[in-house]
Amino acid sequence: MPLLSIPSPSTAWQYFDLTAWLRDVFGWSLPLDFRIHAYAICILLGIVAAVILTNRRLNARGVERWIIIDIAIWAVPFGIVGGRLFHVLTHFSDYFGPGRDPWSFLYIWEGGLAIFGALILGSVGAYFGCRQVGLRFTAFLDAVAPAMLLAQAFGRLGNYFNHELFGMPTSLPWGLQIESSNAAYPTGLPEGTLFHPTFLYEIIWNVVGVAVILLIDRRFQLQWGRVLALYLIWYGIGRSVLESIRVDTSETFFGVRTNVWVAFAAILIGIVVFVVQSRRHTGKEPSPYLPGREPRAKSVDSDDTYSEHDDDVPVGAGSGPVATAVDRS
Numbered sequence: 001m002p003l004l005s006i007p008s009p010s011t012a013w014q015y016f017d018l019t020a021w022l023r024d025v026f027g028w029s030l031p032l033d034f035r036i037h038a039y040a041i042c043i044l045l046g047i048v049a050a051v052i053l054t055n056r057r058l059n060a061r062g063v064e065r066w067i068i069i070d071i072a073i074w075a076v077p078f079g080i081v082g083g084r085l086f087h088v089l090t091h092f093s094d095y096f097g098p099g100r101d102p103w104s105f106l107y108i109w110e111g112g113l114a115i116f117g118a119l120i121l122g123s124v125g126a127y128f129g130c131r132q133v134g135l136r137f138t139a140f141l142d143a144v145a146p147a148m149l150l151a152q153a154f155g156r157l158g159n160y161f162n163h164e165l166f167g168m169p170t171s172l173p174w175g176l177q178i179e180s181s182n183a184a185y186p187t188g189l190p191e192g193t194l195f196h197p198t199f200l201y202e203i204i205w206n207v208v209g210v211a212v213i214l215l216i217d218r219r220f221q222l223q224w225g226r227v228l229a230l231y232l233i234w235y236g237i238g239r240s241v242l243e244s245i246r247v248d249t250s251e252t253f254f255g256v257r258t259n260v261w262v263a264f265a266a267i268l269i270g271i272v273v274f275v276v277q278s279r280r281h282t283g284k285e286p287s288p289y290l291p292g293r294e295p296r297a298k299s300v301d302s303d304d305t306y307s308e309h310d311d312d313v314p315v316g317a318g319s320g321p322v323a324t325a326v327d328r329s
Contacts, residue, residue, distance in 0.1 A: 038161035046154030050147035057143040071129030078125025079118040086117020134293025142227035167196025232270030
């Protein structure tokens, strides 16, 4: 076995047993079993990283600080529900059928969030959020696009802890070790077979994509949804390749995995959006806010202000009735 192979994480790293920790440290005995799964932690870290990056990009456009929180309250729940529904629909046999627990489709902590479903419903939630705070939807999409790649990179790390979504067998030195008892382990392969760490490939692809999109955006100052278009093209290209070498079960059409077709659609939509928006909008967005929804700047009327030093006007200083009277005295 190659010395550089990636070991599969032990089950102890899959979750943090909060109940056992509270019992051992404080002596508390809880009636319920609380476990914080590594997959959930990775997802949460991804959301936090995306919110921070999006906030910085919106601030650079002149948007109020942390307005992203008001939008995330809508987008994140919609995205999680959409991601789960899309995953279940594209892996239907894993959740429904003989010997399957039909309630397992709710066990989100075991993994299974499809980014394409998260994008679809998450965008719906983000639209509602943008309308609520008065932000232009395209301005938000352009700000969040590279942040989504960053969040996805964190999410793919969660696949490593869950021992899932690995690729075909490989003899490459960085092959992934997977225990033969894993439900996704291909039948007939000997124990010790190494597999492509597709989650690692996607982490690298996404992080590089963040850098590339940020550099392009800084150079050309893309607006009107064109940064989102770059995201769709970049992610679609990477996902269409990596999805093709995965060994987990998935619904197929004409012999091609569903997510590969969706990745092709993402590339096409990205190209169309970029071309159409480039032709329709040759100038810059007048404001990241919707017309009439800009926040009012706080101004002070100097004629209506009073200071404790107003009575201490020195002779020969200032102007106006008080200063004049002092000069004439």
